[in-house]
Amino acid sequence: MPSEVSEFILPQSMILPFETVIPEELMQEAIRLARKAEYQTEPNPIVGALLADPQGNILSSGFHQKPGKAHAEVMALQGFEQVPPEATLYVTLEPCSHFGKTPPCAELLLQKQVKQVVVGCLDPNPLVAGRGVALLREKGVQVKVGLCEQDCIDLNPVFNKHIVTHLPYVTLKAATSLDGKIAMPSGESQWITGAEARAYGHLLRSRHQAIVVGSQTLLKDNPQLTNRIEPGQRQPIRIAFSSLGNIQEETSFLQNQETQRIVVAGCEIKDKQLQFLQSMGVKVLVAPTARPAVRWALEELYTLGICSLLVEGGAELVGSFLQEGLVDQLCLFLSGKLIASPEAPAWCGNLGISHLADVPHFKFKSVKPMGDDLLITGYLQ
Numbered sequence: 001m002p003s004e005v006s007e008f009i010l011p012q013s014m015i016l017p018f019e020t021v022i023p024e025e026l027m028q029e030a031i032r033l034a035r036k037a038e039y040q041t042e043p044n045p046i047v048g049a050l051l052a053d054p055q056g057n058i059l060s061s062g063f064h065q066k067p068g069k070a071h072a073e074v075m076a077l078q079g080f081e082q083v084p085p086e087a088t089l090y091v092t093l094e095p096c097s098h099f100g101k102t103p104p105c106a107e108l109l110l111q112k113q114v115k116q117v118v119v120g121c122l123d124p125n126p127l128v129a130g131r132g133v134a135l136l137r138e139k140g141v142q143v144k145v146g147l148c149e150q151d152c153i154d155l156n157p158v159f160n161k162h163i164v165t166h167l168p169y170v171t172l173k174a175a176t177s178l179d180g181k182i183a184m185p186s187g188e189s190q191w192i193t194g195a196e197a198r199a200y201g202h203l204l205r206s207r208h209q210a211i212v213v214g215s216q217t218l219l220k221d222n223p224q225l226t227n228r229i230e231p232g233q234r235q236p237i238r239i240a241f242s243s244l245g246n247i248q249e250e251t252s253f254l255q256n257q258e259t260q261r262i263v264v265a266g267c268e269i270k271d272k273q274l275q276f277l278q279s280m281g282v283k284v285l286v287a288p289t290a291r292p293a294v295r296w297a298l299e300e301l302y303t304l305g306i307c308s309l310l311v312e313g314g315a316e317l318v319g320s321f322l323q324e325g326l327v328d329q330l331c332l333f334l335s336g337k338l339i340a341s342p343e344a345p346a347w348c349g350n351l352g353i354s355h356l357a358d359v360p361h362f363k364f365k366s367v368k369p370m371g372d373d374l375l376i377t378g379y380l381q
Ligand SMILES: [Zn+2]
Pocket: 071, 072, 073, 095, 096, 103, 104, 105, 106
């Protein structure tokens, strides 16, 4: 063999065994499958699964599409009476071990004689939480846990939160000037951010099950609270916090009856107002206190099946969510416009905190240019 060719042959020690390279690609493929049903599976997580042979060829695959529909493992294994003994099942989330709307997937894996399983992350659901993996191992299945673990955990921020806390995942959305203002002193606010940021704001609405505003925002801005950019996307349930339920009949909130509307009111709401709202097709949740506590409202909304909420303001309501520590994510659209007037309203109301050590602290996750603006995403520490 001529020497210039032999140079290109890797010595044996440098050839990586395929197990160290291919499994991650297979798990990333399972993650891509899971994402096909993003925002469509609540209250369930999105999950992807695939069956591969030792050469890394994908024999079959599947993902969870909707609540009540087959789990990803069921989809991936449906073509087999028994899977080939050398095949490995890759699944982004631990197979379930409990009876939900469908029978446990761990049992199905045993029935189909799956011998090797690679799991992305454990299921935080207290009903599963390692039991699925334990059951498989007990029956002699080889199970590896934690491949691309953080990517698999990141697939399901909403599920990971609600299944453990029994509270919805809360995103705060704000569009502000460079100095954190949401309008001019006159109230003029259209538009602080540009068209691209506003379009993304509409997309955010369709990515949450419900959208929340305070009664002052309804009064001042009369927002439609719908996703008007992405046709065919889901429309969120609309929720207004209003202690006395004083919502004007002509507001878009009451006039547009396309999606469910909920008013969170306090115990001092007048019967007449309560009946009026109900006559407009609104569900009214009456808190035991004059001013509904955010935690109480979130518990109630969770029992109605709401797992994710987008809070759009106003400043007072945002302040209440932050004071009670009930915020998960911040999506801040930051404009380059500088308002710089003490009379201009800010996006968050007075938190009444004296020490810097006690203020809410968001840890930034990403900054994305969006037209002339920036979208800053962060998580409350
Ligand atoms: Zn399952």
